[in-house]
Structure formats: structure tokens, C-alpha cells
Amino acid sequence: xxxxxxxxxxxxxxxxxxxxxxxxxxxxxxxxxxxxxxxxxxxxxxxxxxxxxxxxxxxxxxxxxxxxxxxxxxxxxxxxxxxxxxxxxxxxxxxxxxxxxxxxxxxxxxxxxxxxxxxxxxxxxxxxxxxxxxxxxxxxxxxxxxxxxxxxxxxxxxxxxxxxxxxxxxxxxxxxxxxxxxxxxxxxxxxxxxxxxxxxxxxxxxxxxxxxxxxxxxxxxxxxxxxxxxxxxxxxxxxxxxxxxxxxxxxxxxxxxxxxxxxxxxxxxxxxxxxxxxxxxxxxxxxxxxxxxxxxxxxxxxxxxxxxxxxxxxxxxxxxxxxxxxxxxxxxxxxxxxxxxxxxxxxxxxxxxxxxxxxxxxxxxxxxxxxxxxxxxxxxxxxxxxxxxxxxxxxxxxxxxxxxxxxxxxxxxxxxxxxxxxxxxxxxxxxxxxxxxxx
Amino acid sequence: xxxxxxxxxxxxxxxxxxxxxxxxxxxxxxxxxxxxxxxxxxxxxxxxxxxxxxxxxxxxxxxxxxxxxxxxxxxxxxxxxxxxxxxxxxxxxxxxxxxxxxxxxxxxxxxxxxxxxxxxxxxxxxxxxxxxxxxxxxxxxxxxxxxxxxxxxxxxxxxxxxxxxxxxxxxxxxxxxxxxxxxxxxxxxxxxxxxxxxxxxxxxxxxxxxxxxxxxxxxxxxxxxxxxxxxxxxxxxxxxxxxxxxxxxxxxx
Numbered sequence: 001x002x003x004x005x006x007x008x009x010x011x012x013x014x015x016x017x018x019x020x021x022x023x024x025x026x027x028x029x030x031x032x033x034x035x036x037x038x039x040x041x042x043x044x045x046x047x048x049x050x051x052x053x054x055x056x057x058x059x060x061x062x063x064x065x066x067x068x069x070x071x072x073x074x075x076x077x078x079x080x081x082x083x084x085x086x087x088x089x090x091x092x093x094x095x096x097x098x099x100x101x102x103x104x105x106x107x108x109x110x111x112x113x114x115x116x117x118x119x120x121x122x123x124x125x126x127x128x129x130x131x132x133x134x135x136x137x138x139x140x141x142x143x144x145x146x147x148x149x150x151x152x153x154x155x156x157x158x159x160x161x162x163x164x165x166x167x168x169x170x171x172x173x174x175x176x177x178x179x180x181x182x183x184x185x186x187x188x189x190x191x192x193x194x195x196x197x198x199x200x201x202x203x204x205x206x207x208x209x210x211x212x213x214x215x216x217x218x219x220x221x222x223x224x225x226x227x228x229x230x231x232x233x234x235x236x237x238x239x240x241x242x243x244x245x246x247x248x249x250x251x252x253x254x255x256x257x258x259x260x261x262x263x264x265x266x267x268x269x270x271x272x273x274x275x276x277x278x279x280x281x282x283x284x285x286x287x288x289x290x291x292x293x294x295x296x297x298x299x300x301x302x303x304x305x306x307x308x309x310x311x312x313x314x315x316x317x318x319x320x321x322x323x324x325x326x327x328x329x330x331x332x333x334x335x336x337x338x339x340x341x342x343x344x345x346x347x348x349x350x351x352x353x354x355x356x357x358x359x360x361x362x363x364x365x366x367x368x369x370x371x372x373x374x375x376x377x378x379x380x381x382x383x384x385x386x387x388x389x390x391x392x393x394x395x396x397x398x399x400x401x402x403x404x405x406x407x408x409x410x411x412x413x414x415x416x417x418x419x420x421x422x423x424x425x426x427x428x429x430x431x432x433x434x435x436x437x438x439x
Numbered sequence: 440x441x442x443x444x445x446x447x448x449x450x451x452x453x454x455x456x457x458x459x460x461x462x463x464x465x466x467x468x469x470x471x472x473x474x475x476x477x478x479x480x481x482x483x484x485x486x487x488x489x490x491x492x493x494x495x496x497x498x499x500x501x502x503x504x505x506x507x508x509x510x511x512x513x514x515x516x517x518x519x520x521x522x523x524x525x526x527x528x529x530x531x532x533x534x535x536x537x538x539x540x541x542x543x544x545x546x547x548x549x550x551x552x553x554x555x556x557x558x559x560x561x562x563x564x565x566x567x568x569x570x571x572x573x574x575x576x577x578x579x580x581x582x583x584x585x586x587x588x589x590x591x592x593x594x595x596x597x598x599x600x601x602x603x604x605x606x607x608x609x610x611x612x613x614x615x616x617x618x619x620x621x622x623x624x625x626x627x628x629x630x631x632x633x634x635x636x637x638x639x640x641x642x643x644x645x646x647x648x649x650x651x652x653x654x655x656x657x658x659x660x661x662x663x664x665x666x667x668x669x670x671x672x673x674x675x676x677x678x679x680x681x682x683x684x685x686x687x688x689x690x691x692x
Contacts, residue, residue, distance in 0.1 A: 004678035012667040012675055022666075076487070085596045088551050094596040095671040098636065119487065126498075126535050126650050127547075127595055129608040130637035133661045136654045162485050165650045167494050167533035170593065184493035184519070186532040202488055242674075245598035246553050252599045252673030268677055286552065318553050318598065332552035336593055342532075426558035427602060428615055 002264040004256045005231055005239045007219050008212065012099040018134050020141040023102035029147060031221035035110040036155040043114040043221075050220045050228045051237040056082055056173075056210030057284060057313045059236075059302045062217075068197035069115045069205045077117035078206040079108060081214055082178055083124040083135075086170040087285035088336060089316030092241040093211040095253055097124070097131045100215070101138035105161065107214035109147060110221060112159050115207055119160045123178055126165045135163045170340035174388050175208040177342065188344045189388035212241065232258035236301035240315055246281075247273045247321035247425075259304065262317060263296040276321035280404065284313015286333045287393025289400035290326075310400070323429070325420035326405045327412055330397045331359040337394035348391030351382040355398060362409060365417040372402055372409055464514035472514070475503060479518045482652055489519050495651045497530050502647035506537040535650075541643050542577045542586030544626050547605035548619070551594040557601040558615065563591050565616040566623060584627050599670040600635070607646040609634035612668060638663035 016022040048063030085093040108120045142148045171177045172187040181187035200206020229237045236258040245251045249270030280290045289310040298308045305312040338352035361367045379395040465472035483492040500511030507530045515526045530536040548563040580586040597603045600612035612635035633639045638660040
């Protein structure tokens with residue numbers, strides 16, 4: 001059986017893991033002493049050498065991002081932690097922050113020391129108030145213990161940490177929209193360049209990092225680059241949280257090396273729910289193109305999933321079995337993108353609107369056989385033409401579902417209705433009633 | 440929705456003053472205004488630039504009024520030196536800011552793809568029928584009853600607990616139509632209800648105060664619900680088992 005490697009999740013079964021005391025019981029705050037004793041550039045080099053890549057989806061090397069911050073420029077520098085976890089299927093940062101907020105804070109201190117920032121913001125989505133409680137308390141504890149504020153641990157390094165709750169907007173997970181939101185504006189993406197490393201928050205050099213990326217740093221300091229690189233692959237080193245959800249026997253968080261396969265993870269999670277088989281899945285949220293049973297052995301690292309025609313994203317492995325109508329699923333995601341489109345650019349604003357109109361018609365069996373080509377044509381006009389990645393992401397479920405399940409779309413046209421019974425897909429559907437599932 | 444702002448706001452339309460000379464928000468309730476000003480000053484001081492406090496301030500006025508009122512918009516504008524139009528442009532962009540009164544509880548049902556398929560659609564339909572309200576509508580309470588606003592919500596980052604619901608943005612995991620009906624009935628009857636991963640649910644307004652940036656006044660609230668829910672621990676449990684098995688194998692060797 002494939003080996004899991006809990007690092008970020010190592011202490012989640014300690015009933016007080018989220019407190020300062022709890023974190024200290026599990027090697028907490030041992031990395032910052034090491035970091036503060038090093039020249040900041042050496043910390044950046046260490047993170048670069050570790051090969052840590054951004055865990056928020058794009059996989060950009062974290063150390064390189066830090067090294068883009070101009071030094072000696074007499075401007076304030078900022079670290080902004082993107083905790084706006086909202087990508088459908090993605091559910092790793094929220095349980096992490098609930099159980100282990102201090103590891104993020106330790107990572108923040110190290111990152112700010114490295115990039116020479118004296119202020120960090122944690123932008124948390126608003127709809128998770130218990131996580132907000134945990135973060136507010138953890139930051140207060142960190143101040144009280146001298147890990148934040150003036151002259152941290154006598155090093156002369158000062159750092160203010162601010163927890164900031166958002167207000168319900170998926171687009172704010174896009175880093176420049178997040179910055180606009182944090183400045184008190186509507187969350188709409190900015191034109192790049194200039195990139196945030198040059199002109200970010202308040203037009204000052206800013207690093208925007210995902211929660212899991214920053215939180216992975218203390219373990220690298222504690223255990224070294226070679227240890228970190230012993231997990232995962234040459235180009236995608238390290239450990240990650242894999243989040244399994246949907247029609248799987250034991251949904252949940254499974255932390256392991258990059259490059260595991262869905263077959264291995266499903267084995268660990270007890271397989272697809274009893275009596276059913278895998279139909280389609282997402283490797284990293286709804287913005288990553290769907291994969292199917294034929295991709296069970298694709299290594300879940302940046303290169304492997306890319307080669308299979310999708311993207312690793314956030315390892316949000318949403319599992320759908322044969323009872324699920326792919327047209328209905330894609331319609332739901334499209335409704336989401338339409339709702340969350342910020343309206344700034346035409347391809348995304350109009351494109352997602354028309355996706356919903358057409359998919360509603362198709363799902364109810366009232367479409368025509370030209371609709372599929374029209375959907376693909378529409379997708380061509382969004383992908384690469386939208387202002388930010390939200391628009392691109394909206395095309396992923398549409399085009400990949402047509403690629404793998406064209407016949408199912410056509411079946412809706414032939415039968416004049418949706419051939420699936422939604423009751424069979426629910427969590428409470430009786431297991432026996434589904435053995436003769438229509439598909 | 441805009442009439443809410445216009446009727447109570449003498450400066451609209453076209454107000455473009457950067458620092459309104461008159462302070463007209465909450466004119467009928469100076470003690471409320473005084474309290475809000477104190478809170479707002481704490482929030483504004485956290486940021487290098489005052490405008491960054493706009494989202495927290497909007498949460499703050501929602502904690503006062505239960506939604507974003509004309510007074511609330513005016514107050515934010517006064518505190519930050521913005522026009523009311525600038526404030527409204529922001530408050531209407533974000534879905535957690537409400538333009539009409541929310542009930543004592545905001546009840547969310549995730550109907551994004553995965554939760555919808557796992558049963559969120561059925562739960563939402565059941566609740567609409569049970570409560571006789573549509574999406575984003577408030578129940579009309581009978582004598583002595585609490586009220587709630589029902590809304591279908593987007594993915595709330597708890598997919599391994601699908602289908603999920605929220606009450607005042609607290610987690611309610613692995614819901615069914617039956618448990619959903621029991622939940623809303625308990626809320627309406629005023630019974631204490633605790634989140635799956637979190638404390639007893641407080642009112643919508645109290646929740647908004649936490650969102651504004653003030654810690655929950657109940658000292659034990661932060662500890663409620665344990666470190667992690669059952670699904671969050673599945674991988675760790677298995678890893679511990681793997682470790683035991685391999686230690687056992689080494690001992691035997």
C-alpha cells in the first residue's frame with residue numbers, strides 16, 4: 001500500500017493542535033530560530049533549493065517568487081497569504097487552518113524575514129467563521145509569545161500580522177483581485193505586468209502565497225532540503241494534501257508525496273462507494289479539465305497531470321460515479337462561474353452567461369445537435385481571451401466533458417430529457433437500488 | 440435595492456466629497472454611532488491605508504443592523520473619507536453583504552456541483568417547501584419564533600463532508616433532508632444549536648462582529664468542535680496504521 005506522509009496534518013488528532021501549546025508539542029516554532037539566524041537571502045536560497053512549488057494551483061516555484069522582491073528599494077514589502085479557498089472541490093486549507101494555524105504563522109514569519117516585509121495579511125474567505133476564530137486566536141497567541149510584533153525573539157526583526165476576512169467572492173482567490181479587495185475595492189483582477197512582486201499591495205512589492213505553500217516552509221527549515229526532496233518527484237518535490245470527496249468510501253484529507261495516483265489514493269480511501277464504478281473526476285477543482293477511469297494511473301504531480309491534458313491544481317479530487325449526469329454537473333459548475341464572474345471582461349461575463357443558457361437547455365433535453373459545436377466555439381472565445389484565469393477555468397469542465405462524454409450529451413437530445421435519476425447519486429441512496437443504474 | 444441607500448442618504452446622487460463635513464449616519468442613535476466609531480477606529484488602525492478597512496467596516500455595520508443599511512453605508516463613507524457611491528459599489532459586489540434584512544439566522548445550503556449531486560439539491564428543495572420561502576428569502580416568524588433567511592451557497596471548502604450546510608457561516612456537515620428540517624425547526628424554536636465543527640451558533644449580527652475582526656466574546660467558542668472533523672483525519676489515521684504495521688514488521692525482522 002502506498003505510503004502517506006503526514007507533515008502539515010501530523011498533529012490534527014491532538015485535541016488542542018490549534019493552540020500555541022499544541023503546536024509546540026509537535027515541533028512548533030523551532031524553525032524560526034534557525035531562519036532568524038540566517039541571512040535573509042540564504043532563507044530564500046534554501047526555499048529555492050527545496051524545489052517547493054506553489055500549492056494554490058499554478059505551481060510557481062515559491063523561492064523564486066520570493067527572490068523577485070526588489071531589495072534595498074526603500075519601499076515597504078508585504079506578504080499576503082491567500083486563504084480565500086473557494087475553488088469547487090478544494091477543501092484543504094480550511095481544515096488545515098482549523099487544526100494547525102500556528103504552522104502558517106511560523107511560515108509567515110520566515111517568509112517575511114526572507115523578503116524583508118514587516119507586515120503580513122492573511123486574507124481568509126469570510127464564510128468560514130470558525131476558522132476565523134482559530135486564526136484570530138492564534139495570531140493573538142503569537143503576539144503574546146513574542147513571535148510577532150516588535151523585535152521578534154530579540155532578533156531586531158519586526159512583524160505585524162493582520163487577519164482579514166473577505167466577504168464572499170471567488171474571484172478574490174485570483175491574486176491581483178485579492179489585492180484590490182484588500183485595498184477596499186471590488187475584487188477585480190489587475191492587468192499584469194506590473195506583477196505584484198513589483199507593484200502589489202499599495203503599489204509596493206508584494207508576495208502573494210497560498211496557505212499550504214507558506215505552511216510548508218517551517219518543515220523545510222526544520223528538516224532540510226534533502227529531506228523535503230525525498231518526497232515527491234524531481235520536478236515536483238514535497239508532500240501535499242490530497243482532498244477526496246464525492247462518491248468515495250472514506251472521503252477526507254490524505255497527505256502524501258506529490259506524484260501519487262488516484263488509483264493509490266482510492267485504494268487508501270476504500271475505493272469508489274460500494275457497488276459503483278468511477279465515471280469522471282477532477283484532479284484539482286472544477287477549473288481543471290475532467291479526467292476519467294483511463295487516467296487512474298496518472299501521477300498527480302504538475303508534469304503528469306499536465307501531460308494527461310489537465311492541470312494538477314489543488315489536488316481537489318472530486319469523485320463521481322456512474323449514477324451522475326455529466327451535463328448536470330457541468331451546468332452546476334457553469335452556474336457557479338457565471339455567479340462569480342466579476343464582470344470586468346466580456347468573454348468571461350458573457351461567455352459564462354451563455355454557457356448556463358445552453359447547458360440548461362441541453363440538460364433538459366431541449367437542445368439541438370448544433371449546441372455542442374456552439375459550446376466549443378464559445379469556449380474558444382473565452383479561453384486565452386479572458387482577463388484572468390477565472391474565465392479560462394470556466395471552459396475546462398465544458399470542453400473536457402464534451403471530449404469524453406459527447407455521447408451522453410447526445411443521449412439527452414435523443415431522449416428529450418435527462419436520462420439520469422438524481423436520487424441515485426445522493427449520499428443516502430440505498431446501495432442495493434443502484435446496482436442496475438442507468439448510464 | 441438602491442432606494443434603501445438613496446432615501447436615507449441626503450448626499451446621493453453624485454456625492455464626491457472626500458470627507459463629508461456633516462456626520463449624518465445614525466443621527467437618531469448617537470450612542471450607537473459612538474460605539475461604532477470606537478470599533479471602526481480599532482479596525483482602521485490595523486491597516487497602512489484606511490480604505491483597506493472597508494470590508495471589515497461593512498461587516499461591522501451589518502453586525503449593527505443585520506444588513507447593509509443606508510446609515511451603514513453613510514457611516515463607512517464618513518469613517519474612510521469616501522463617497523457613499525464608492526461604498527455601495529463595494530458592498531453590492533460581495534455576496535455576504537445583504538441589501539435586505541437577514542433573519543436571526545442565515546441558513547446556507549451548498550448547491551455547487553458536488554454537494555448538489557450528493558443531495559444538496561434535495562435538501563434545498565425540501566427546506567424551501569418546509570419553510571415556504573424561496574432562495575434568499577426570510578421566513579415570517581409567528582409569535583415568539585425566530586426568523587431565518589434561506590440561501591443556496593457556493594462551494595464552502597468542506598467537500599469531504601458533503602452535502603454541507605451553514606448557519607451563520609458555521610459548518611454543518613453530512614446533512615440529509617431530515618437533519619436539515621430538524622436543524623431549521625430547532626433554530627426557529629430558539630433552541631441552542633451547535634455546529635458540526637464549531638460552537639453553539641450565535642446570532643447573525645454577533646457573527647458579523649467576528650467577521651469584522653473582533654474575537655468571539657465567548658471565551659470557549661474557539662475550542663468548540665475539536666481540532667478536526669472525522670473526514671479530515673482519515674488520512675492521518677491510515678498513516679498511523681501504516682507506521683504501526685511497518686514498525687511491527689521491523690520488530691519481527
